[in-house]
Amino acid sequence: MTDDTIATPGAAIARLDPDALVSLEEERDFLLRSLEDLEREYAAGDVDATDFAALKDDYTARAGAVLRSIAQRRMAKAIVAPARSRGRVFAWIGLVVVIAGLSGVLIARGSGTRGAGDSATGDPIRDTRQLLSDAQQAAAARDYEKSIDLYTEALEIRPGNVEALTYRAWSNVRAGNAAAAATDLEAAIDLDPKYPDARVFRAIVYATAGKFDKAHEQLVVFDTLDAPPLMDQVIDSQRLRERVALGRVESKLLVADPPPFAGVGFTLDDLFLAAQQLDLDGRVADELTLYAQMLAANPKEQRALAYQGWALARAGVAQKQTALLTRAVDQFDKALAAKPGYADALVFRSFTYQYGLSRSADAKADLAAFDALADKPAALATLIETYGLRASIIASLGTK
Structure with missing residues (x-):
């Protein structure tokens, strides 16, 4: 950690006020949106080149400062997060990890320069x-x-x-x-x-x-x-897509004797998004019902296989039921047979081996397979590091 302003827990805690973070995010949104408008007005000839250059430099600097503040607050939140036991890792990890932030996003929007209360021009x-x-x-x-x-x-x-x-x-x-x-x-x-x-x-x-x-x-x-x-x-x-999908799906498919989902206008993507929201809501039984409907339509649907396995794995750890963990691994195996190198299944199976079945050598092999992928989803990489999977495997095996 090189940023001294967030190197200590006390300084980090000061950045965890959720209202302050929301305010920064709103300011970020406005700055980026407005810079895009400036570009459009310049292209239309409404702003001359001199004003455009001056305004763009100012807006870009302001947006950059806001982005850095947001990043620092999010890093601070990670710093002060308490360590979790194996069971709590599975209880706290969401079915789908959403990594919020604007790392790598080009600044394309901005806003005006006159301060509040200045006179009109x-x-x-x-x-x-x-x-x-x-x-x-x-x-x-x-x-x-x-x-x-x-x-x-x-x-x-x-x-x-x-x-x-x-x-x-x-x-x-x-x-x-x-x-x-x-x-x-x-x-x-x-x-x-x-x-x-x-x-x-x-x-x-x-x-x-x-x-x-x-x-x-x-x-x-x-x-x-x-x-x-x-x-x-x-x-x-x-989580707009997930909420909308669940709102549309629930009354038609989460019922006794549901019709085939395609017959009522839904797609596999709709069911998967709805299942993601159900997981966040803690409605695991309904979540598994939707995965089952997806697999009834396509037994090799790798997302349904992998995320059904993930739900079973977390339940198995929480309930200390090896049978559930074994079933979870079987689902991950099927997902990887359907789509070799499927990153989600590799990472989920590695977590299950390490935290659920104490099979650290197998967990290491899956993690190595993930590391070898040309396209490693950033959310999964962050998941691995945040919850200490790599370090846990090393500690278990006594090797690096």
Whole structure:
């Protein structure tokens, strides 16, 4: 660890305030979104080259500082996380590991430079951009009423500003006014059907209201758009696809004598996403039911095999039942037969061998096979290191 500011538990704990992290993430989102708008305005000739260069340098520096702060807080959280026993490792590891963050993401968005309270310039583009920046800062400070007022002021200057409509809607969502949010989002989509942010937020509002089919429709459109990576990260952080899939699937497939899922308009991907959410909700029996339906349709569906095995493995460790652990390994074997080198199955089987069956040599072999893969998912690599799998194997075998 080279960053002295997070080298001690005390300093790390100071960075764990969840509200502060959310505020930083909101500021990050606005900065990246606004820099993209600046690029678009420059391309359209609304901003000259001198202003564009100065503004872009300033916005990029601000975004970089926010990204570093977010990274430090997340690292601090990992530093102070307590050590876990074998059983707790399996209890705490989620079925699907979502690695949040913006490591490697190119800064493509930014915001204005005039501070809050500075006088207007008389330039509607600059004044609108500053109002958007001030509105974002208010939202980051949880002052949603002020944020909404500032977005409204921006819309008085430029009534067709899709960004202002979209993010006024989001402030209304955060303030608990879903009806106003829905109105703004519909207006934003009418003005620019290809604006991805509005599609994502509309899907979130629909999902929160339990209108999962409508949320799904928004995501279908979103998937056809040239959306920035940030919006995919918003979807991931909200677990939006998983929540929507479960909302659509539950009433039709988690029932007695369910019909074939393809016959009611679902895909294997829909069932898998729904199963991921069920795991997060602790509904393991229903999760296994969906995997069984996937395997009934395709007995070699490697995701269903591997993640069914993972659920069984965690249950086996928690209940100290070797039979469940053996069944889990059998599922991992089948997944790897269906897709040799399947990273998820290799890592899950290695965890099961090491923490469940005390077969460290086999765990080492699976970990070596994972290390040899050309494409190693970052989430799985982080999982291995976070939960000490490599170190545990070395300690058990007495070798490096």
